[in-house]
Amino acid sequence: MQLELSSRAATAIATLASCLTLTLMSSVASAQPGQGRAWTSDPRAEDRTYHFADTDEELPYCVFASSKISADEPAPLIIALHGLGAPPQIMCNSTAIDLAEEGGYILAAPMGYNVGGWYGSPVIRGPGGRTFGGESAPENLTELSEKDVMNVLAMIRDEFNVDESRIYLTGHSMGGAGTLFLGSKHADIWAAIAPVAPAAFAMTENRTEILGKLDEAGVPVMVVHGAADEVVPVDLARTWVATMEELGMEHEYVELPGVTHGPVITASQAHIFEFFGKHSK
Helix, strand or coil, X not given: CCCCCCHHHHHHHHHHHHHHHHHHHHHHHHHCCCCCCCCCCCCCCEEEEEEECCCCEEEEEEEEECCCCECCECEEEEEEECCCCCCHHHHCCHHHHHHHHHHCCEEEEECCCCCCCHHHCCCCCCXXXXXXXXXXXXXXXXXXXXXXXXXXXXXXXXXXXXXXXXEEEEEECHHHHHHXXXXXXXXXXXCEEEEECCCCHHHHHHHHHHHHHHHHHCCCEEEEEECCCCCCCXXXXXXXXXXXXXXXXXXXXXXXXXXXXXXXXXXXXHHHHHHHHCXXX
C-alpha cells in the first residue's frame, strides 16, 4: 500500500519515523518504574511464538489470562497493538496486566509481523524510504501485518473460552492507526475499540469512510491522546473526533494534560478498561 501525502503531512510523518523509537525508549521506560527495560513484559504475562506459515517464520506475541477466568464461563478479550519500533511486550506492561487481572480479561498483543508493519494500514516510511521493519521489508508487509493480528486473535479464540460479545481492540501510535483500520475493516468482531495517540496521518483523508463503517456496525470508539504529545500532534486526534461528532457515532475522547507520546500508553489504560467494561455487542 503506497502513500502520497501533502508536504505538511510528509514532514510530520518523517518526524514520526525519525523520532519515535528514541522517544519510546526513554519516556516509556520512565513511565513504567520497576520494569528495568522498556521492552519487558510484566512477569505475569507469557511471551510466546507461533509458526507464521506465509513466510516460514516464528513470530512473537504475548498473552495474559486473568486468574478470574475459567473454562466454564466466557471471558472478555482485548487485542493490543504496539507502536512503531516497539515489540508486543510493551503492551503487556504492569498497568495493563493489573487492570486485566482485576477485570477478568484475556489480554493478547501480537507483533503485527514486525515492529513497523502498520497492521494493514498504509506503511509510513522515514527518510530514504526506511521502515523499522528493515530495508528488506516485503512488498506485502501490510497484508502480512494484518494477517498476524488475525492469526493471534484466532489462536486465542481457540485456546480460551472467549466471550464473542466482548472482544475489544486497542493500540498505541502506529497501533492506534491499526486499531482504526482493523476496527473498521473487521467491524463485526469488536464490541468497542480504543486508539491511543493514533498515528493515522495516512488515513485522515478517508476518515469519514473508516469511521462510517464503525458507526454502521454500532462499534463505540474511545480516543485517548496526550495534550503534550511531541510525536503525533494532538490536533490529529481532535480531527478524527470532530468527524465522529459529525457522524453522531458513539464515542468518547480523553485528552490527558501534560502527557507525552510514550507515557500515554500506561496513562490511557485505566480509561480504556473502564470504557470497554461498559460495552458489549
